[in-house]
Amino acid sequence: MNTEQTPSPVLDGIKVVEVAAWTFVPTAGAVLADWGADVIKVEHPETGDPQRALISSGVVAGAGSVNHFVEQPNRGKRSVGIDMRTPEGLEVLMRLVETADVFITNMLPSSRKKLGIDVDAVQARNPKIIYARGSGYGPQGDEADRGAYDLAAYWSRGGIADGYTGIGAEYPPAQRPAFGDLFGGFAIASGVAAALFKRERTGEPSVVDVSLLHLAMWQVSTDIVGAGVTGSAIPKFDLADMPNPVANIFRTGDDRHVSFVLLQADRFWEGFCTRIGRPDMVADERFNGMGPRFVNRAECIAEIRGEFAKHPLEHWEKAFADFDGVWDVVKTPVELHSDPAAIANGYLPQIDSGNGDTFALVDSPVQFDLRPNAKTRAPEHGEHTELALVEAGYDWDEIAELKKTGAIR
Known part of the structure; x- marks a missing residue:
């Protein structure tokens, strides 16, 4: 397979505004970018996505200049530094929203309400925008505003850990990093694609919801459905x-x-x-x-x-x-870098790091026209702020003033 072919831009012309951190929802943005969408990642002007600090702080192992915890869920995007807590910053965000097709976020409902970026506020500025939310425990019920990571809501609460705990084992097995997050991001991207199709047909936008709990239940649905039918746990075998x-x-x-x-x-x-x-x-x-x-x-x-x-x-x-x-x-994982099927199908496209070398990313798991998707690195923090604001209609004097106020990076 010729992995040098230009990726098939099935979402060419679609603009996505992402207000999200860590891996779960940012992965959705990465997949949409893989498929050709223009994804603008909104980060705090000073701190940025906290995942950027995992390797630099020594929490996880890294190598050289490539932060793989940032690259995999953020490749192909543009980064804009905006402080949404300020009126000026919120207005910048909303100007971007006005020209977007999709808004994706994993902020908690109370935080979105406080900042003024909940569904009603965003759709008031753009009635046709698709609003996609990633959550731990779903958008309804007493736990809708409860924070979550995949180890808790997906692996533990959703039945995965129990399903993989061996007979007589003292502890469940450890979850691999972002195990549920990566699957969840792909699920959100798939939901967004379906919502774009619906909007194309009917003109009506949708609110798309994916929760880590629901994802896990889907993953072990055979066990859950069987337990409901039989009234007891499905037998385990070592x-x-x-x-x-x-x-x-x-x-x-x-x-x-x-x-x-x-x-x-x-x-x-x-x-x-x-x-x-x-x-x-x-x-x-x-x-x-x-x-x-x-x-x-x-x-x-x-x-x-x-x-x-x-x-x-x-x-x-x-x-x-x-x-x-x-x-x-x-x-x-090391062997998969030389796996003949992975190489033949372009599952590990080589990405230019911007520092004179290349590294491999795992491509998103749907290809179009026999072509790999991922093509560019993750953005630096705030790398595209000025360009995105110019595109949104700001002039250079306005951009300079916003920088002075700290509203943008």
């Missing part, structure tokens, strides 16, 4: 006791892991056993059908584990190279 022994993960002799998803296990059983060097297991009455394998699953899994432990990953990759059943290697 890898040594999986109902289908060959829908499982096995450790190789060099401490790598290979996953198999042989849902039609009888169809693939003979070929699987042959490749692990155990053709005797095909006719073994304990294992010669899905029923017997379920009853004797612990013994079956133990036998398979023993075989996989005899050889390194390279051996198993060759052994199963022509196998028709679904299987794959458990890979690390």
Whole structure:
């Protein structure tokens, strides 16, 4: 695939104003920018998005000049420094709103009301604007004004952590950084795209809502729906006791892991056993059908584990190279940078850092016309303030005066 092609601008001509911080809602802005929208990220003139300080403060590890915690959810945007707490700054924001198609935010309802950027205020300045909100617990109910991060509202409250807590484990597993936020931002962008389509058809704008709690419930909806139907929790199984022994993960002799998803296990059983060097297991009455394998699953899994432990990953990759059943290697983030499918499909586009080198971003997960989306780095804090204000109709004298008052950066 030629990853040098110009991205397909499916949202070309759409302007988005983003008043949001951290990863959840900014990711929505990044996806919309990937798809061709002009996304203006509004940041406080002095502090900016607090995520900018994570690496510089040493809270998370970084390398060189690239702040990956900022780049992934903010690529392709323009940054404008505005102090919305001042009347002058709020008016600047509203001037931008007047020319925008979409307004996205993750500020709490009470804060939006206090600042004068709630739905009514924004749509009063632009009746056709789509207003998208990201929240922890939804826009209604007693917890609508409660702050949240994905570890709390998504991973913990929404059932994800419980679903991945092993049998007898003392603690749930740790969540990876921004695990729910990144999924949530994509959900918001998808909702905005649907709202733009509706507005194109009917002329009517929408208010789009996505909450971290709802996202998690969607992710484990099979468990939640099943629990509602049966009245009890869906059974859990650890890898040594999986109902289908060959829908499982096995450790190789060099401490790598290979996953198999042989849902039609009888169809693939003979070929699987042959490749692990155990053709005797095909006719073994304990294992010669899905029923017997379920009853004797612990013994079956133990036998398979023993075989996989005899050889390194390279051996198993060759052994199963022509196998028709679904299987794959458990890979690390470092390995994914050289993954042939990721490279062929442009899933890791190279971005110019602006400092003479390049780095890879993960592209947003919908492509158009076989082209990658992400193309430019995240903006520096307040990098585009003057340009955006000129576009909004301000002259240079007005911009200079706004800078003097501290309303803009």
